[in-house]
Structure formats: structure tokens, C-alpha cells
Amino acid sequence: MTGMTTPSENVGFHARRTARWHAGEVVFWIVLIGCGLLFPSRYLIMTEILRIGLFALSLDLILGYAGIVSLGHAAFFGVGAYAAGLLALHGIVGEPVLALLVAGLAAAVLGFATSFLVIRGVDLTRLMVTLGIALLMEALAERFSNITGGTDGLQGIVMQPILGLFEFDLFGKTGFWYSVAVLFVMFLLARRIVHSPFGLSLRAIRNNPLRASAVGIPVNRRLVAVYTLAALYAGIAGGLFAQTTQLASLDVFSFERSADLVLVLVLGGTGYLYGGLIGAVVFKILQEFFSTITPQYWQFWIGLVLVTIVLIGRERLERWVMFVPRRAMRALRRSKAEGGGAT
């Protein structure tokens, strides 16, 4: 014991506790970097996983924290992708990092403008409004094919070196480490935000909007803010897509992209930031695994996995999976304590 702690110090300690880095998180990022070093032949698929992870992180911000469901998140992904593609194609902003930021901001503008439509309704209305906006964007991209390249997409995107230093290479090595860096920075930012009073107020709104407004939380303003932020994230994910694949075509807006995203996030779990990243890994592995066994019916199996997870419940699954590791940890701790170590 460390002598006397006042209730106030105690409150501060426990309030800051959730924001502290856990050992598991450090392990996660080390493993991620380790994968990059160990499997150089897999850069392309790993880059795709990172991109989906960042995109799912975006959805987690609105769904997991603020409770806004969306079936049209591809709208922002698409705007980011086209923005990054066009900026590179026409040499407007050559430097990729800066271009990525601009792409994110472009998506954020659309996010802000449409947020007022989205926050009005409840779940079903929100599903329809978000879906509608994505379809609208897709139709617009098709209509203005002189700019977007229509079904062929943007052709001949050539990327300049990142920060003027790192050239994109054929094997996707630069693209991968670039994506790792972007994901990590965006993750740190999201982590900071969700552990702030602002982030906590989002969780309060998801839990009980009536009570949230009854303690003085400006519910609508907070929802607009987080929706705009999520659009920024999705735009950056889309920009990353265009930059690392040198491609942007109509399917960036596709309904499947939005729907798969919800699937990814539900696989990984909502409301703890890692769900999207873990979900992206699981989704890709399942997709590869099932499509090698049954190339035609892999979606059937993914669907089955999803239904199982939702029905059994993540908490119960976690308890089953973690049963042995938890026991081992407990035994370890006990033997350590008996070993006479002062803690």
C-alpha cells in the first residue's frame, strides 16, 4: 500500500485507468510489425487487411461508440479514393501524405453535410439514409464519367515518392509500411479521442440519449462531430486504397463494400477500437480459407460463422477461448505471489 490516497486521487486514478496501454495492445502492434518483416511475399494482402482495418475503425467510431448504424459507409471511402486518385492523376497534390489528408477532408465535408440527415432518425431510418447516400454517390460518379472514368475507373495513376523519399515499388513493400504508419497514427488519434470526455459522452449517448441530454450533453452536436470524424477516417482509408493500388473505379461506392464492412466489424466486435482491425484479419483469413475449400460457396460459410457469433454472443465465445489462458495466468500470478515477491 502507498499510504493515504484521497477519494479524489482515487477517482482520478480509476478515471485514467481505461486509457492506459495494456500489454495485449503492445503485443498486437508488435505482431503486426512482425508480420511485415516475416512475410514479405504477402505485402499486397496484408496491405488490404490494414486498409479494411482502418475503414472498419471508422465505422467503429460511429457504431461502436455513438450507436449510429450505417449501410453506406462506402460513400466516404469512395470520395476519399476518387479524391486521392484525381489529385495524383492530375498532379494537383503530388505528395501522397498531403494528398491523403486532402482526400480525408473531402470525405469529411460530405460527412458533415449528410450528418444532419443521418442523426435525425432512429436505426431503420439511419440505415436507409446512409444506404441512399452511398447509392447517390455511386450514381453521381457514373453520371460524371468524364471526371471519374466511369466503369473503367481512373487509369494511369502514377504515385510520387512518399515525403519525396520513399518510392512505391512493385512488390508493395512501401505501400505496406506506408499503410502501417497511416493506420497507427490514425489509431492513436482515435484512441486519444475515445478516452476523452468527448468520447465518453458518445458512449453515454449510445447508452441513453434521453439521460445524456438531461445532464447537459448537446447530443446532436456530438453526433455531427463524430459522424464527420468517421467520414474523415473512411476517406483516408479510401485514399489509401487508391494510392496503394493505383486504382479507383465505381465499385469503391458499392453496396457490398459497405455491407462487408459491417460484417468485418461485427466479426471483430464493436466499441474497443481493435474490433475492426481484428475483424479485418479474421474476415480475410476466413475468405481465403473458405474460398480455397469451396470457391463458389465461401460466402455461405462466412455467413454461417457470422450467424453463429451473433447467436452465441461474443462474451460467451471469449470466455470459452480464454478459459485456458486465464487459468494459466492466474496460476502464474499465484505461484509468483507464493514465491515471496513483494508487489
Added chain:
Amino acid sequence: MTLALQTIGLEKHFGGLNVTRNLSLNVEAGARHALIGPNGAGKTTVINLLTGVLKPNSGRILLEGRDITNTPVHQRVLRGLSRTFQINQLYADLTPLETIGLAVSERSGHGGDWWRRMGTRTDINDEIAENLARFHLLDVMNEPTGRLPYGKQRLLEIAVAIATRPRVLLLDEPAAGVPESERHDILAVVANLPRDVTVLLIEHDMDLVFSFADRISVLVSGALLVEGPPDEVARDPLVKAVYLGETPMSELPDV
């Protein structure tokens, strides 16, 4: 006499149903005012009108002399009008520490801070600790609210409202649903609310009303029937008629 809360000719209709009729309430600063009435008298509607959850069809609401008729819910709270709910409205996933922390953060204007981590401001921590201690919630401050015993949740419900530092507090049946064993704690908390906070109590329980209130308004069918000090209200033949059911049913429409 200074009025903490005042309504002038408040009207609310739901379709053809008049749930609040020409209601003019005067709640004096520092008062312990009770609003009573039989089931269906429209008490909860009045609370919803006062807090801004519902918009009146006509009439005005003044908080300490300032018109708040069109002020949004959250701004009324920041101006000093807070409430508790008849049925607990809490955050099941959040702990009492987080729940109170949010209320204090918003009140002090730091609720929108997005770069600062929770728990890093000593002044806010002090205030959270003070509120938790006053409502005997320090020992359960890290439990998810959904898992707390009902009595503790009820205390938290009042604690959240107080944490916003209201000038006027609306208590909607504070002891509703609380088991007999925990009832005493709630009543003690209600009795010990700071004197500078004006309280409007909406209550069913006559024992609680008459032990607590220094002024009572009786609401029947959405309209004010009688207003006065407790002994006067208790003697009033109209009130007796309403509560003992001696009034012909035709005079009590939507009951």
C-alpha cells in the same frame, strides 16, 4: 417573492386530448414544492414540458425570470434546471464514476474536450469524488451501473441530477420502486438536499409529500385544482373529493 420557476398559461394537446390546460405554476426560490394529483393527471407531461422534452402548444416557461420556452433540453440543464426520472434513466455500460464524471465535465464546460483524457483535471476529480461520497457511491464507483442493486441505481439517479449543480431540481417520484429496506437512504438523501436548491417534487406517496413539502399544487386532468401550504391543501374539500373519489366521474374526464 422571487420565483425560481414559473409557467404561464401552459397548454399541451395530444391530438384531441388536452393533457395540460392553462397551467400557471409558481415555484418560489428555495421552496420545497410538491406537485401531486391522481393517476393520469398529467404530472409527467408537466415535467417533460418543463425540461423541454415536449414543446407546449402555447404558454411560457420562465427559469429565474428568463424565458426558456424554446430552449433545447441540454441548455436548460446548463442554465440550472435538472431532473430525475421516475424510471431510472442511466447508462447501463458506464460506471457511476463515469456517469458523474460526464455530468461534472459538461457542467464545467469541459464535456467537449476531445484531446484531454478523463481523470486529468484535479478540480473535476474533486467534484466527482465529492458527489460520489455524498450519495454513498464511492465503494461501487467502478461497477457497471447495470449491475448495481436497485437502491444504488436510484441514488445514482439523484446524484447525476445534483452533479449538474441545479438551481431548480425536479424530482419525479424519487422513491418509486425502491424496496422498503433501501427506502430510508433515499428519503434521507431527499431530505438533505442543499437548501439553496429549489425542489419541485412530483409524487404519489402522500406521506413523503406531507413530510417534505412546504407548498403543494394539486393537478387534476391537466389543470391546477388547488395550490397552497400543506395543511390548507389537506383540508380542502375539492382535494378530498379527488383523492377519496367522491367527485362524480363526469368531472374527471381522462382518468
